[in-house]
Amino acid sequence: MIRERIIVFDTTLRDGEQSPGCSMNLDEKVRMARELETLGVDVIEAGFPVASEGDFVAVKAVAAQCRVAKVAALCRTAEQDVARAAEALKAAAHPRIHTFVATSDIHLQHKLRKSRQEVLEMTRESVRLARDFAEDVEFSAEDATRSDVDYLCEVLSVAVDSGATVLNVPDTVGYTTPGEFSQLVQTVKQRVVGERQVTISVHCHNDLGLAVANTLAAIEAGARQVECTINGIGERAGNASLEEIVMALHVRSDQLPFETGVITRELYPASQLLCAIVGFEVQPNKAIVGRNAFAHEAGIHQHGVINNPLCYEIMTPESVGVAANQLVLGKHSGRHALSLRYAELGFQLNPTELDAAYNSFTALADRKKRIYDQDLISLLLPPVRSRSAKTVVDTGVSRIAATV
Numbered sequence: 001m002i003r004e005r006i007i008v009f010d011t012t013l014r015d016g017e018q019s020p021g022c023s024m025n026l027d028e029k030v031r032m033a034r035e036l037e038t039l040g041v042d043v044i045e046a047g048f049p050v051a052s053e054g055d056f057v058a059v060k061a062v063a064a065q066c067r068v069a070k071v072a073a074l075c076r077t078a079e080q081d082v083a084r085a086a087e088a089l090k091a092a093a094h095p096r097i098h099t100f101v102a103t104s105d106i107h108l109q110h111k112l113r114k115s116r117q118e119v120l121e122m123t124r125e126s127v128r129l130a131r132d133f134a135e136d137v138e139f140s141a142e143d144a145t146r147s148d149v150d151y152l153c154e155v156l157s158v159a160v161d162s163g164a165t166v167l168n169v170p171d172t173v174g175y176t177t178p179g180e181f182s183q184l185v186q187t188v189k190q191r192v193v194g195e196r197q198v199t200i201s202v203h204c205h206n207d208l209g210l211a212v213a214n215t216l217a218a219i220e221a222g223a224r225q226v227e228c229t230i231n232g233i234g235e236r237a238g239n240a241s242l243e244e245i246v247m248a249l250h251v252r253s254d255q256l257p258f259e260t261g262v263i264t265r266e267l268y269p270a271s272q273l274l275c276a277i278v279g280f281e282v283q284p285n286k287a288i289v290g291r292n293a294f295a296h297e298a299g300i301h302q303h304g305v306i307n308n309p310l311c312y313e314i315m316t317p318e319s320v321g322v323a324a325n326q327l328v329l330g331k332h333s334g335r336h337a338l339s340l341r342y343a344e345l346g347f348q349l350n351p352t353e354l355d356a357a358y359n360s361f362t363a364l365a366d367r368k369k370r371i372y373d374q375d376l377i378s379l380l381l382p383p384v385r386s387r388s389a390k391t392v393v394d395t396g397v398s399r400i401a402a403t404v
């Protein structure tokens, strides 16, 4: 089957960094950019150079660092913004200028205080100017999903006529739904792009928890670039999560015949590096990279996974760079996982001993949130306990974690 290539545009260092508590210093941005290149993203949006001297310097450093991925710099549709972005990208091997202006009446009236005609002119001027500096120019119509569709198409057409190579349709406030967004992308494809060599991009925010679903719907409708972030960080509820989009395309390639250049086993290391840089973890149940994404506590599930992980896992932990799945021992666990953990600790229990240990274990798990290996050992009756010569060290790397 022929799989069409989806361009992965990572904006962790720009939109992601704009979220509360996620700011990064120069070294951290460069380290993260290196990781993103290793991960295999196609475009790294490094920052918004006119916003601050720090952002300018960071974009410059990332541009000098990355030789494979394209490096994008964001700018408004204003002359000094575009010039600053171009300046920051001077050392880039593959520079992209990304210029944007809002197209919804709400933004025009209450934020920009500009007429529709003025915004059309700003688009024309800024894309033309950007093309003087770079071959690769992306134009974004901010708040596209709350814009009048005819006007949106008019602005996007002006952007293409002025030289834009990528047209981005952002769902800036995370308002759209998959069916509606699919329609919008199809409209842009038919009415603006036609036969022209222009890539349609989407940029979805997660205010209704639909960012990834909207992105996938857009791909099916013709978008060939997706904008996303590691761990889904970004303004407010965040951006579409890169790891979720990539793995949805990977795991469900039967439904979604597309491919990316992302090396999936680098997803978890990239997620972990970002957590270390920003200083907080993702939620435990976060898809793909959360602590519980490959953890099983319920006895029925543990039994199934022990027999064959396929019972409850649709991808292997190794495929995303996680060392192994985990069977977590808690009040929902069964004898299979408990017996396996005792064996790992050096105790081979006969059925009667296992029954006794299991009864004590469930009683303890009802009272205690965290159960450690030492707890498990203390549950054993003295003759059984003294049978193992093994020294118990809770390394935390066991597949079976005696921790709820």
Ligand code: KIV
Binding pocket: 015, 100, 140, 141, 142, 143, 168, 170, 171, 172, 173, 203, 205
């Ligand atoms: O959310 C948004 O509209 C943006 C644009 C600048 C692309 O971040």
Ligand code: ZN
Binding pocket: 015, 170, 172, 203, 205, 235
């Ligand atoms: Zn955004």
